[in-house]
Amino acid sequence: MAMPLAVSEQFGILQTFQFMVLISQSFVIMNPQSYYEQYARARIDGRKDVISFAGLSKIQWHLSWNTLAALSIFLQNTIIIVIGCILNFQFCSAQSLAIYIPTFLLTSLEVTAICDIIQHFCKTIQTFQQIFNVCSLLIFFAPALAAGMFIDSIQKYYLAIFSFLPSFPLMNAIDAGFNLGYFNGSLSNIIVSKNYLILQWGLQIIYTIIYSLIALKLDNSIVKSKSNVDFNVKQPETSEKQLQSNVYNFGIDNMTQQVKEQYYALKQSLHHNQLTVGSEDALDLLPIQRPVPSPIIIYNVSKTFKSKDRNIIANSNINLLINPRTIFGLLGPNGSGKTTLCKALMMAHSLDSGDILLENASIRSKNLNIQKGVIGICLQNDAALFDELTVQEHIDFYSQICYKQSKLNVIQQFQLTEHVNKRAKELSGGWKRRLTVACTLVNDPNILILDEITSGVDAVAREDIWRLIKNICKDKTIIATTHTLHEAQAHFDNIGFIMNGRIVCCGSVDQINKLYENKMCVELRGYLNEDFFQRVQQKGIIMQDCQNRLLSVQSLDAECAGNVDELFDELLKEQEAGRIQSFQLSQRQFDQVFYELIIITVQKQEVNNSSHYQMISCNTTNVSKYLFWDESAKQDVNIMEIVPTETGDQCIQTIQIVVKENQRTVSDDNELFKYIFNDGR
Numbered sequence: 001m002a003m004p005l006a007v008s009e010q011f012g013i014l015q016t017f018q019f020m021v022l023i024s025q026s027f028v029i030m031n032p033q034s035y036y037e038q039y040a041r042a043r044i045d046g047r048k049d050v051i052s053f054a055g056l057s058k059i060q061w062h063l064s065w066n067t068l069a070a071l072s073i074f075l076q077n078t079i080i081i082v083i084g085c086i087l088n089f090q091f092c093s094a095q096s097l098a099i100y101i102p103t104f105l106l107t108s109l110e111v112t113a114i115c116d117i118i119q120h121f122c123k124t125i126q127t128f129q130q131i132f133n134v135c136s137l138l139i140f141f142a143p144a145l146a147a148g149m150f151i152d153s154i155q156k157y158y159l160a161i162f163s164f165l166p167s168f169p170l171m172n173a174i175d176a177g178f179n180l181g182y183f184n185g186s187l188s189n190i191i192v193s194k195n196y197l198i199l200q201w202g203l204q205i206i207y208t209i210i211y212s213l214i215a216l217k218l219d220n221s222i223v224k225s226k227s228n229v230d231f232n233v234k235q236p237e238t239s240e241k242q243l244q245s246n247v248y249n250f251g252i253d254n255m256t257q258q259v260k261e262q263y264y265a266l267k268q269s270l271h272h273n274q275l276t277v278g279s280e281d282a283l284d285l286l287p288i289q290r291p292v293p294s295p296i297i298i299y300n301v302s303k304t305f306k307s308k309d310r311n312i313i314a315n316s317n318i319n320l321l322i323n324p325r326t327i328f329g330l331l332g333p334n335g336s337g338k339t340t341l342c343k344a345l346m347m348a349h350s351l352d353s354g355d356i357l358l359e360n361a362s363i364r365s366k367n368l369n370i371q372k373g374v375i376g377i378c379l380q381n382d383a384a385l386f387d388e389l390t391v392q393e394h395i396d397f398y399s400q401i402c403y404k405q406s407k408l409n410v411i412q413q414f415q416l417t418e419h420v421n422k423r424a425k426e427l428s429g430g431w432k433r434r435l436t437v438a439c440t441l442v443n444d445p446n447i448l449i450l451d452e453i454t455s456g457v458d459a460v461a462r463e464d465i466w467r468l469i470k471n472i473c474k475d476k477t478i479i480a481t482t483h484t485l486h487e488a489q490a491h492f493d494n495i496g497f498i499m500n501g502r503i504v505c506c507g508s509v510d511q512i513n514k515l516y517e518n519k520m521c522v523e524l525r526g527y528l529n530e531d532f533f534q535r536v537q538q539k540g541i542i543m544q545d546c547q548n549r550l551l552s553v554q555s556l557d558a559e560c561a562g563n564v565d566e567l568f569d570e571l572l573k574e575q576e577a578g579r580i581q582s583f584q585l586s587q588r589q590f591d592q593v594f595y596e597l598i599i600i601t602v603q604k605q606e607v608n609n610s611s612h613y614q615m616i617s618c619n620t621t622n623v624s625k626y627l628f629w630d631e632s633a634k635q636d637v638n639i640m641e642i643v644p645t646e647t648g649d650q651c652i653q654t655i656q657i658v659v660k661e662n663q664r665t666v667s668d669d670n671e672l673f674k675y676i677f678n679d680g681r
C-alpha cells in the first residue's frame with residue numbers, strides 16, 4: 001500500500017473525491033429509490049412472495065435481507081475506498097481500511113435494524129422516507145458535521161467518547177472529517193493504538209443486536225407476516241366509482257396487481273384483434289368487417305337488476321346506431337336507464353341480452369383492447385377526482401397510468417392554467433367538471449362517454465364546457481347524457497329519449513323539432529267559447545285545453561296544418577270582441593316536446609309478447625296494502641315504482657306496473673287491478 005500524501009499535497013483532488021463520497025452517501029440516504037427505501041418497501045409490503053419463493057422462514061428472510069442490505073452498502077463503500085487507495089489518498093491506508101470496511105458492514109446492519117424500527121411507526125412509505133431522512137440528518141450528518149468541524153480542536157482522548165455513541169455517528173464523523181478536509185489521519189491512529197477500534201466494533205455488534213431485538217419485538221409482521229401498513233400509498237384513496245373511472249378510462253387498474261396481470265395477459269392474447277360478436281343474432285345483423293372509424297352499434301340490449309323483492313328493468317331492448325364523430329345525447333328522467341346504458345358501453349356490467357359493437361369488436365368478446373384506451377368516461381359527481389390532488393397532479397397522475405397519451409395540452413385547452421396548483425376540493429363545481437373531462441382526454445380516447453357532465457354547472461360555464469369539448473373532440477364519437485334540454489338541442493347531433501329503460505324516440509334534433517313544428521302553444525287571459533273551437537276546427541286546427549279552466553290564465557295546445565296565421569287572426573277577433581283580454585301564441589319548445597314524449601310513453605299501453613307496462617291511478621293506501629300483503633300478486637307482477645302525480649291530491653298516486661314476461665297481457669286498468677289484487681278493486 002502506498003504511503004498517504006500529506007493533506008496539503010493532495011488537497012485539490014481530495015476535495016473533489018470527498019465531494020463524491022458525500023454525494024454518494026447522500027444518494028444512498030436521501031434518494032427515494034434508495035436502498036433503504038427499497039428495504040422498507042419490502043418490509044412494509046411483507047413480500048410474502050419472496051418469503052415463500054425462497055422457502056425461508058420470516059425471521060430467516062428478515063435476517064437474510066439485513067445481511068444482504070449490509071453487504072450492499074459495504075460493497076459500495078469498499079469500491080469508494082479502493083478507488084481512494086488506487087488514487088493514493090490519505091485516508092486509504094491499510095489502517096483506514098481496517099477501520100472502515102468492517103465498520104461499514106456493521107453500520108449497515110444497524111441501519112437496516114433501525115429501518116425496521118422506523119417502519120413500525122409508519123403507515124406509508126412516504127412517512128417512512130420522511131422519518132428516515134430526519135433520523136439520517138440527526139444521527140448521520142449532524143453529529144458527523146459537528147465532529148468533523150471540531151475534530152482537530154478537541155482533545156484526542158475525548159474522541160473515545162464518540163466510540164460509546166451509537167457507532168455510525170462516530171464513523172460518519174470520521175467520514176465527514178475526511179470529506180470536509182478537517183481530519184488528518186491522526187484519529188485512525190488513535191483509535192487503532194488505543195484499541196478503540198475493537199471497542200467500537202463490539203459496540204456496533206451490541207447496538208445491532210439491540211436494534212434488531214427492538215425491531216423484532218415491535219414488528220408483528222416479521223412474526224405473523226401481517227403488516228399494518230397500506231402498501232398502496234402512492235395512490236390516493238379510491239372509491240369504487242373512481243376505480244371504474246380509472247379502469248375504463250385508462251385501461252390500467254393500478255389498484256390491484258391482479259387486474260393489471262389480467263390486463264397484460266389479455267392484451268397479449270388479443271394481439272390478433274378480430275371482430276367477434278356475442279350472439280348469432282348479432283352476426284346476422286352486422287357485417288363482419290367495418291371500416292374505421294366505425295359506428296357504435298347497440299343491439300337489443302337489456303339489463304335487469306334483481307333485488308330480493310323486485311326486478312328493475314333498467315334497459316329494455318335498446319337498439320341504437322351511433323355514427324362516428326357525432327355527439328349522441330341520451331335524455332330521460334331520473335332512473336330511466338341512461339347511466340346503465342353508459343355502464344354497459346364501458347363493460348361495467350354484463351348484459352342480459354343483446355350486444356354492443358365498439359371499434360369493430362363486440363363487448364361480449366371481452367376484448368379489453370376495445371375499452372382500454374378507446375373509451376373515456378366521465379362519470380357523474382366527478383368520481384375521477386381526488387380531493388387532495390392539485391389540478392397538475394391529476395393530469396400527471398392520469399398521464400402516468402394512461403394507456404396512450406394525448407398530445408393535447410389539456411391544461412391549456414381547458415383553460416386550467418391559473419388553477420394548476422389548486423387542489424380538486426378547492427375548485428368550484430364548473431372547474432371540477434372541466435378537470436374531469438380534461439383527465440379523461442389525457443388518454444385520447446376515440447369514444448367519449450359523458451354522463452351528466454354539466455349537472456350543477458351554470459349556463460355560461462355549461463356553454464363554455466361544450467364549446468371546449470366540441471372544439472377538442474372533433475374526431476371523437478361522444479355519447480352524452482343530460483337533463484338540460486337546451487343543451488341537447490344546442491350541442492347534440494342526435495338524441496335518444498329513454499323512458500323506463502326503453503328508447504321511445506330517436507333522431508336528429510331537426511327531425512324531432514320537425515315532428516312538432518306545427519304544434520303551437522296558446523296562453524290567454526279570459527275564456528274561449530265552443531264556437532271558437534268549432535270555427536278553428538273547420539280550418540283544420542285542433543285545439544285542446546291542457547290546464548285547469550279555473551285558472552285565470554288558460555293554456556291550450558294547438559295543432560295547425562301550416563295555418564298559424566289563421567289561428568292568430570281568430571284569437572285576435574276574440575280579443576277585439578272582449579272575450580279574452582290578452583293572448584300569446586308560440587311554437588312548442590323542445591322541452592315541451594320532451595315532456596310530451598314522457599307523458600305519451602307512460603300513457604301508451606305498450607303491449608308486446610315479452611313484457612307489459614301499465615300506468616294506473618289508485619288510492620295510495622290500497623296500493624301499499626296490496627303491494628305488500630298480496631304475496632300471490634307479487635309473484636306475478638313486478639311493481640317498478642310509485643310516482644306521485646302532480647294533481648296535488650295526496651291520496652291519488654300513479655304507479656307503474658310491469659307484468660313479468662310471458663304473463664297474459666292485460667288490456668285495461670280494471671282488468672289489471674283484478675289481475676293484481678284478485679278482488680277487482
Ligand SMILES: Nc1ncnc2c1ncn2[C@@H]1O[C@H](COP(=O)(O)OP(=O)(O)OP(=O)(O)O)[C@@H](O)[C@H]1O
Pocket residue numbers: 305306312313314332333334335336337338339340341
Ligand atoms: N346496481 C344497481 N342495482 C339495482 N338497481 C339499479 C342499479 N343501477 C341502477 N339501478 C336502477 O336502474 C334504474 C336505471 O338507473 P340509471 O342510473 O341507469 O338511471 P339514470 O337515467 O342514469 O338516472 P339519473 O338521471 O338519475 O342519473 C333505476 O331504477 C335504478 O334504481
